[in-house]
Amino acid sequence: MVQAQHLRKTYGPTRVLDDVSLTLVAGEGVTLLGPNGTGKTTLLRILATLQRPTSGSLSIGGVDAVKVPEAVRGAVDMVGHGSWVYEDLTAIENLRFWTTLGGHDAARARLKGALESVELDTVADQRARTFSAGMKRRLALARVLLGRARLLLLDEPFTGLDRAGRKWLAEFLLAFKAQGGAVIVATHSFDAGAGVADRVSILAGGRIVLDRPAASLALDDLRRLYDELAAGPVIAS
Amino acid sequence: MRRAWIVVWKDVLSERRSKETLNALVFFALLLLFVFQFALGPDRARVEAALPGLLWIAFVLAGLLAFGRTFLVERENDCWEGLVLAPGDRSAIYLGKLAGNMLLMAMVEAALLILFALFFSLDFTAALPALALVLVLGTFGLAAVGTLFGALTAQLRARELLFPVLLLPAVVPVLLGAVTATQTVLAGQPLASASSWVTLLAAADVVYLVVGLLTFEFVLEG
Numbered sequence: 001m002v003q004a005q006h007l008r009k010t011y012g013p014t015r016v017l018d019d020v021s022l023t024l025v026a027g028e029g030v031t032l033l034g035p036n037g038t039g040k041t042t043l044l045r046i047l048a049t050l051q052r053p054t055s056g057s058l059s060i061g062g063v064d065a066v067k068v069p070e071a072v073r074g075a076v077d078m079v080g081h082g083s084w085v086y087e088d089l090t091a092i093e094n095l096r097f098w099t100t101l102g103g104h105d106a107a108r109a110r111l112k113g114a115l116e117s118v119e120l121d122t123v124a125d126q127r128a129r130t131f132s133a134g135m136k137r138r139l140a141l142a143r144v145l146l147g148r149a150r151l152l153l154l155d156e157p158f159t160g161l162d163r164a165g166r167k168w169l170a171e172f173l174l175a176f177k178a179q180g181g182a183v184i185v186a187t188h189s190f191d192a193g194a195g196v197a198d199r200v201s202i203l204a205g206g207r208i209v210l211d212r213p214a215a216s217l218a219l220d221d222l223r224r225l226y227d228e229l230a231a232g233p234v235i236a237s
Numbered sequence: 238m239r240r241a242w243i244v245v246w247k248d249v250l251s252e253r254r255s256k257e258t259l260n261a262l263v264f265f266a267l268l269l270l271f272v273f274q275f276a277l278g279p280d281r282a283r284v285e286a287a288l289p290g291l292l293w294i295a296f297v298l299a300g301l302l303a304f305g306r307t308f309l310v311e312r313e314n315d316c317w318e319g320l321v322l323a324p325g326d327r328s329a330i331y332l333g334k335l336a337g338n339m340l341l342m343a344m345v346e347a348a349l350l351i352l353f354a355l356f357f358s359l360d361f362t363a364a365l366p367a368l369a370l371v372l373v374l375g376t377f378g379l380a381a382v383g384t385l386f387g388a389l390t391a392q393l394r395a396r397e398l399l400f401p402v403l404l405l406p407a408v409v410p411v412l413l414g415a416v417t418a419t420q421t422v423l424a425g426q427p428l429a430s431a432s433s434w435v436t437l438l439a440a441a442d443v444v445y446l447v448v449g450l451l452t453f454e455f456v457l458e459g
Contacts, residue, residue, distance in 0.1 A: 050318055082316070101330075
């Protein structure tokens with residue numbers, strides 16, 4: 001599904017990503033952990049074809065996503081820090097807009113069905129301006145359901161969610177994977193992130209410094225490794 | 238066309254609910270008319286001589302406000318990313334935004350014409366059909382460039398400065414054609430007597446539209 005080889009991204013003299021390689025098969029989930037400023041968002045934006053890498057190759061579904069990004073865009077969706085929600089439109093109007101723009105069926109019953117799936121059907125005709133951050137994220141996921149994305153990229157999706165919201169999101173991602181979708185979650189949240197992952201990768205200093213099956217790592221081991229590899233040693237004062 | 242239509246629908250619905258741009262434009266138009274009336278005084282001959290220029294100054298200034306905001310709404314909640322990632326032809330987004338701007342400008346221009354008629358005791362009724370054609374052609378040219386430059390500058394920090402600096406020189410052919418054709422029409426002459434200016438207007442519209450359609454994809458990608 002995804003094959004990224006030796007991705008590098010620089011902004012002037014600053015190297016944000018340095019020789020990042022990542023493979024992902026259909027139905028697989030990767031949780032990308034790393035401190036702030038280590039390039040998680042940049043990596044997701046490159047995988048989403050929102051940015052071009054300075055060097056390296058990226059193939060999504062067998063198509064060269066660097067040379068012909070437009071050919072893979074229907075297969076990739078992203079839920080980033082912004083949720084692509086228009087505040088003055090209602091939930092269902094937001095879905096109608098993105099679904100029609102994406103060239104998909106925007107019949108009201110289908111849109112309502114997607115809102116039911118994310119438990120927003122009771123507020124379908126309310127303006128998004130009145131929604132909480134968690135509700136906007138659910139609305140973004142309803143948009144994902146209505147598209148044909150096979151690769152879902154999420155940037156800090158658990159931030160601002162309460163316990164029930166985290167549980168709901170984890171279940172959503174597991175269901176997405178079960179239908180053959182691939183998921184990459186960039187997060188700070190160890191427990192929530194590891195819960196949806198088949199593999200855990202740690203990104204530090206623009207490099208992937210750890211990439212292991214999630215089942216082989218207990219949460220405490222993961223925390224210890226993260227402290228060693230990403231955060232660096234704690235210097236006692 | 239379906240994709241262009243949904244962009245128009247979204248923008249019109251958002252504007253109808255927020256009324257942010259329309260309210261600002263109508264208030265701005267009122268202010269402008271007060272300034273014009275104060276500057277020109279009660280001399281009717283002076284007003285009539287300056288009218289075509291005044292009308293288009295008002296339209297261009299209103300356009301500067303309206304077109305500059307066209308893509309700013311897409312920055313909220315990173316909707317811009319969604320437009321970039323939407324599969325399919327991007328020119329539909331450009332056409333949708335252009336149509337939305339035309340609708341907005343049509344409302345502002347109608348309001349301005351009514352206000353001009355009231356403030357300066359003018360009667361546009363006889364010239365209205367020909368004037369409407371000139372307004373459509375002129376506004377299309379303004380909106381075609383304005384929509385493109387609105388997208389080009391929306392992601393820039395100095396957009397408020399760059400947008401008028403880019404737009405105003407680019408619309409000079411449109412302004413020349415529009416002001417002269419408006420002058421002809423308001424003087425009671427047939428539009429055919431300004432046919433070369435109308436042709437210039439139409440040609441500029443076609444050029445701006447084609448440039449917009451061809452370059453919008455690259456502008457959107459940034």
